[in-house]
Amino acid sequence: MAVLVTGGAGYIGSHMVLALLDAGHKDVVVLDDLSTGFDWAVPEGVHLVVGDVADQDLVARTVREHGIDSLAHFAAKIVVPDSVSDPLGYYLANTVKTRALIEAAVGAGVRHVIFSSTAAVYGEPETVPVMETVPLNPINPYGRSKLMSEWMIADAAAALGFTYVILRYFNVAGADPQGRSGQSTPNATHLIKVATQAALGHRDRLDVYGTDYPTPDGSCLRDYIQVTDLAEAHRLALDHLHGGGESLVLNCGYGRGYSVLEVVEVVKRVSGKDFAVRIGPRRPGDPARIVAGADRIRAHLGWVPRYDDLQTIVTQALAWEDHLSKRNRV
Template sequence: MTVLVTGGAGYIGSHMVLRLADAGEKVVVLDNLVTGFDWAVDHRAQLVEGNAGDMDFVGEVIAKHDVKEIVHFAGSIVVPESVENPLKYYANNTATSRNLIEAAVKGGVKHFIFSSTAAVYGMTGLAPVVEDTPLQPMSPYGRSKLMTEWMLADVAAAHPVTYGVLRYFNVAGADPAGRSGQSTPMATHLIKVACQTALGQREKMSIFGTDYETPDGTCVRDYIHVTDLIEAHALLLEHLRKGGASQTLNCAYGRGYSVREVIDTVKAVSGVDFAVEEGPRRAGDPASITATGEKVRKVLDWEPKHDDLTGIVRTALDWEKHLMRRNR
């Protein structure tokens, strides 16, 4: 029996592969390597290059490797880009997921875990959200993910498959053992951008919007270490294996940090006072997105081990230094 990880050559997916391989699981990674890296896939997993939306190809992979569980990370994730190019997001996220789910049903896959996003909530105000907070995504990215959530619920009602949806808040940091991290050179993740600027890889960085209704005027987000996030995936998979009901869960620590707070933390950890410029708001960015994280703790007995912004930044900075050495 095999776990298929789509997008397993990417940032979050590669950490899931590590977690599964560390537990002795048989893992196959499906990735088109458009944004992922073959070298990021742990040697204990088998990498298959292809498109997760190609039903015939995915069906062959499922049959060949006796895949019974899928953890689906593949997709596009940049909110401003989704506003500029919505059809790309409905193709790469919604349409691809739809075809993957059909291939899973036809192939007899028992459990399906989906990588969703806090962007499904949209503009929520400053209060932390819970799973039944009204869903009002502001961007094609958020809508493309929400559509997949709906599809999974409908499919599970009609077929013998259980699913888990994990709504990510802002994922950051890197594997504490230094085996993987956010490796996309021009990724838009705030902590990565700040770390690259601290290391001289960028001349300066920008704050997008300083007039939000937040304590310091900049956007507030709930940052979660990638290792804690992946542990929630592992616990959710075990929950489904034991016959647990399908779940939709927020993955967050329950506290937010502003853009300025994050930048100040990167400056403190790196010891570099790098250049920061202020610019206008970006389309599709809510003022604040945080969550209580109570349900995921209760349902999965999830206990975060890296709930510390300084520690998150340190692992991210260490990974950027590793990439600089690797790419020389």
């Protein structure tokens, strides 16, 4: 049966499409409004539907026309500081539209849902690494919008009979090792993306937001997961559901954290460029440290990451950023 990937022209969604194709899935459909995604990121032979995930007529028609039984939902707004300044926009994009999507997709025949969630649902965890069983206490509208969607999916599944896997992932970075996709949004806020842009001279500096956190060097500590490894986790989750597996909520991370300043040093070393770094105040909504407890996903899905190395991730990101700059000049 076919798989519908919302946000499949974007960063993580496009890697999910590649993971599905690489695994032999032939019927993959992408739904994307191209607000942050790119039509050229959708591989040849994959059907692209340009539209809004909240357009219920479009969703239902797409599901029925393509015989779709599974949904992988990536379309969302994801910038934490923006969610603080525009909470209603984030609740609309991440919660209200998810509700409309699930209703239309399940009503038209979808039986399995993979939901792209976030470690932001944990807020400021008291223990690190953070396990899926700790209390959920998001500290920004982005995290709250995703948690509300998690609850909604679980409640709807109990009532309507579909199964789901919710994947809470940490800081995504890197690019497809074969150079087929990567983080392509020019104004993206991902640290490694911004740092590689600074290293290649596409930005005049890198801003570091806060060095007074309760961490070893004062900068925020994060668990960076390579995007192809993350996409493979989503693909395995889909296989789990197709095989009759139960609904699950799983962290996606490596269980190891790096500080912002450590990442900056790795980017400088790999690129060979000593770019400017400006230290600024904290951003609203940023937790000090958050690292995944990643045992459960390995146990339930048999997930074995292949790119668990910060230098490798940075090397991939630099190569993609260089490719992207050359592509945009053509």
